[in-house]
Amino acid sequence: MKRDGLVGCLALYAALYGAYGCISPILPNVLAAGGLSPERIAVLLAAATLVRLVAGPMAGRSADRHAATRPILAAACGLTGLAALAHLAASGFWPLLAVGIAYAAATAPLAPLADVLALAAARGGAAFPYGWVRGAGSAAFIVGVGAAGWLVQGFGLAAGLVAGAVLFVGAGAAALAGRASGGARAQASEAGIGFAGLLRLAAFRRTVLVAALVVGAHAMHDAFAMILWRGAGIGAGAAGLLWAEAVAAEVFAFLIAGPPLLARIGPAAGLAVAAVAGAVRWAVQAETVALPWLVAIQSLHGLSFALLHLACLGLIERAVPPTARATALTLYGTVGLGLAGAAATLASGPLFSAFHGRAFWAMAGLSLAAVPLALRLRAEPARTTSA
Secondary structure, eight states, rough: OOOHHHHHHHHHHHHHHHOOOOOOTTTTHHHTTTTHHHHHHHHHHHHHHHHHHHHHHHHHHHHHHTTTTHHHHHHHHHHHHHHHHHHTOOHHHHHHHHHHHHHHHTTHHHHHHHHHHHHHHTTTSSSSHHHHHHHHHHHHHHHHHHHHOOOOOOOHHHHHHHHHHHHHHHHHHHHHHHHOTTHHHHHHSSSSHHHHHHHOOOHHHHHHHHHHHHHHHHHHHHHHHHHHHHHHTTTTTHHHHHHHHHHHHHHHHIIIIIHHHHHOOOHHHHHHHHHHHHHHHHHHHOOOOHHHHHHHHTTTHIIIIIIHHHHHHHHHHHSSGGGGGHHHHHHIIIIIIIHHHHHHHHHHHHHHHHHHGHHHHHHHHHHHHHHHHHHHHGOOOOOOOOO
């Protein structure tokens, strides 16, 4: 049974993140090929972000209320595949906006609901570490990006969209293939605590706030690191290797280093370590673009992102009852991380324009601000409703 649960989760994550890898890098090019200007692409992507903020938590709440995580995840995967293919027939702003909104709504709950299934199957690490399947997902994303590049080069943008759509449908099939965990029907009859109840859980609020600060601090790197590096004379090949090092560190933390480290120090201390690692990473980037230093700090991504995510899920699993876990993870993923990333990205533009590389000190400050909040979680009792 343990082995079946692990294999099923690996199949789900490989298909899901492989699909993201196929489609995410080429989607702006698909929109441009459909006749959209950069300004209209920005409007479409902003609208998609707003849609995700609503659609994700709504799907999570429905999954909790009806104990229907698997069918809702499968349906969302199927709709995502259809929406991806619909980009092939759409042209012009309004048709592409409609397709983009549908794609955003369908993708919003995918990763959080997959995490719900993986955490249930892992049973707190008794069956297998959650990091194994999430690391496999990160590796599948890398494979998907490479496959998309090869497909687009040989057969055009449509080939990447089709490959991603097929993988999304495969992820839906993998979600349905697994068996519901014991007690699902009993959980369905329970009231559940809903959005307001979750927000009254002090441990949940603090966990999401820490994640928002630390992950939000990545926004300037995601938006402007390549520009900064190119201005310093770092070629595209070397820059690509720096990104690859960061992703490799993420996979290493998920698969190998993260689970035993958290078992030793605990998830709250893990959040503090992730926040400090992020602060060091951005402080160094604020002061130098010397290649040896950049190589040294890229490996910190394994702590500032992967370890953070593992610790957050551990704390949410401890603080939130099973009947509200899908709601909690969709709030964490779409509102906590998505909204924080969007806000930090908006702030990054003026900061980078005014201070150039030194603007990364602001991101270091965001990360450091999370440290005291993380340490307070060490004394937080499970499922508390205190302020």
